[in-house]
Amino acid sequence: MSRVTLSRYLIEQTRSNNTPADLRFLIEVVARACKEISHAVSKGALGGVLGSAESENIQGEVQKKLDVLSNEILLEANEWGGHLAGMASEEMDNAYQIPGKYPKGAYLLVFDPLDGSSNIDVNVSVGTIFSVLRCPNQCFSQNDSLGEEAFLQPGTEQVAAGYAIYGPQTMLILTLGHGVMGFTLDRELGSFVLTHEHLQVPQSTAEFAINMSNQRHWEEPVKRYVGELLAGKEGPLGKNYNMRWIASMVADVHRILTRGGIFMYPRDARDPSMPGKLRLMYEANPMSMIIEQAGGAATTGTQRILDIQPSSLHQRVPVFLGSKEEVERVTGYHQA
Ligand code: AHG
Ligand code: MN
Ligand code: MN
Numbered sequence: 001m002s003r004v005t006l007s008r009y010l011i012e013q014t015r016s017n018n019t020p021a022d023l024r025f026l027i028e029v030v031a032r033a034c035k036e037i038s039h040a041v042s043k044g045a046l047g048g049v050l051g052s053a054e055s056e057n058i059q060g061e062v063q064k065k066l067d068v069l070s071n072e073i074l075l076e077a078n079e080w081g082g083h084l085a086g087m088a089s090e091e092m093d094n095a096y097q098i099p100g101k102y103p104k105g106a107y108l109l110v111f112d113p114l115d116g117s118s119n120i121d122v123n124v125s126v127g128t129i130f131s132v133l134r135c136p137n138q139c140f141s142q143n144d145s146l147g148e149e150a151f152l153q154p155g156t157e158q159v160a161a162g163y164a165i166y167g168p169q170t171m172l173i174l175t176l177g178h179g180v181m182g183f184t185l186d187r188e189l190g191s192f193v194l195t196h197e198h199l200q201v202p203q204s205t206a207e208f209a210i211n212m213s214n215q216r217h218w219e220e221p222v223k224r225y226v227g228e229l230l231a232g233k234e235g236p237l238g239k240n241y242n243m244r245w246i247a248s249m250v251a252d253v254h255r256i257l258t259r260g261g262i263f264m265y266p267r268d269a270r271d272p273s274m275p276g277k278l279r280l281m282y283e284a285n286p287m288s289m290i291i292e293q294a295g296g297a298a299t300t301g302t303q304r305i306l307d308i309q310p311s312s313l314h315q316r317v318p319v320f321l322g323s324k325e326e327v328e329r330v331t332g333y334h335q336a
Pocket of ligand 2: 112115116283
C-alpha cells in the first residue's frame with residue numbers, strides 16, 4: 001500500500017469533504033512551519049536555542065528563546081501566501097496584521113507557538129497548537145487593520161484545529177471536522193505521513209492528569225473528584241487510577257488521545273483574577289475540538305468549552321477534557 005502523505009490526505013479531503021483549496025494550503029504551510037520548529041527544537045544546545053529570551057509576553061511569562069523563534073517561524077511562513085486575514089498568538093499582545101504588500105485571505109490563524117516551554121531546557125516533549133477560524137465579513141476597520149473582535153468566535157466555529165508534538169517522534173494531529181488524523185514526520189522524506197487514522201479517545205479510563213501541587217487551592221468539586229480517584233478500589237469509584245503530569249498540554253493530551261485519560265487544569269485560588277491557567281483561543285479550543293472529534297468531551301466544569309463566547313484574545317478558562325465518562329463525572333460534581 002502506498003503511503004498517504006499529508007498533501008495527499010488534504011487533496012482527498014477536497015474530493016470527499018469539499019475542503020477548500022486555500023484551507024488545504026493553510027494546513028500545508030502550518031505543517032511546514034512545524035517541521036522547521038521541530039528541527040530547531042531537536043538541535044537544542046547545538047543550535048543555541050535553549051534558555052530564556054530575557055523578555056516577557058503579555059501574560060507576564062518569561063519568554064524562552066524557542067517561544068520567540070517558533071512564533072517568528074509561524075508568522076513568516078503564513079504571512080505571504082494570501083490565505084490569511086490575520087494571526088494571533090500567545091506570544092503577541094495584539095492581532096498580527098498581514099503586511100500590506102501581501103494579499104489577504106479568508107482565514108484567521110491562532111496559535112500557541114511552543115507549548116510546554118518549561119520543558120524545553122530539560123529535553124521533555126513540547127509542541128505547537130493551532131486553531132483556524134473564518135474571518136467574519138467586514139472584519140477590517142476603515143484604516144484596513146484587523147481588530148481583536150474578529151477572533152472572538154466560539155470554538156464551534158473552528159474550521160480546523162491541530163497540534164504538532166516534538167517528542168521521540170514529531171507528529172501532527174489534525175482535525176478538519178471529519179475525525180482526527182495523526183501524521184508522523186518521516187525525516188528522510190521530509191513529509192508528514194498518515195500513521196494514525198480516526199483516533200478515538202476510549203470512553204472510560206483509569207488514568208488522570210493534574211498538577212497535584214495546587215490541590216489546596218482547588219474548588220470543592222475538584223477536591224471531591226480527585227479525592228475519589230486517589231481513594232482507588234476502596235473508594236466510591238471502585239477502581240485504582242494511575243496519574244501522569246508532563247506539564248506540556250500537548251504531551252498530556254497526546255497520551256489521552258492515544259490511550260485515554262482525563263486532563264484537568266481547574267480554576268484555583270492562587271490568583272482570584274485568573275479563571276484557570278490555560279488560554280481559551282489557542283490551547284483549550286483547539287484541544288477541545290480535537291478531543292470531541294475523537295469522541296471525548298471537554299468542559300470548564302460548568303460549560304462545554306467550545307460553546308464559550310470569548311471576551312478577549314488571551315482569556316483563560318478551566319479545562320477538563322478527555323474520556324467522556326470521567327469528564328461527565330467531574331462536570332456533574334460542579335452541578336451538585
Ligand atoms: P505554555 O508553555 O504555552 O505557556 O503552556 C504551558 C501550560 C501547559 O502546556 C501545561 O499543561 C501547563 O502549562 C503546566 O502548568 P504547571 O506548570 O502549572 O503544571
Ligand atoms: Mn501552552
Ligand atoms: Mn506557549
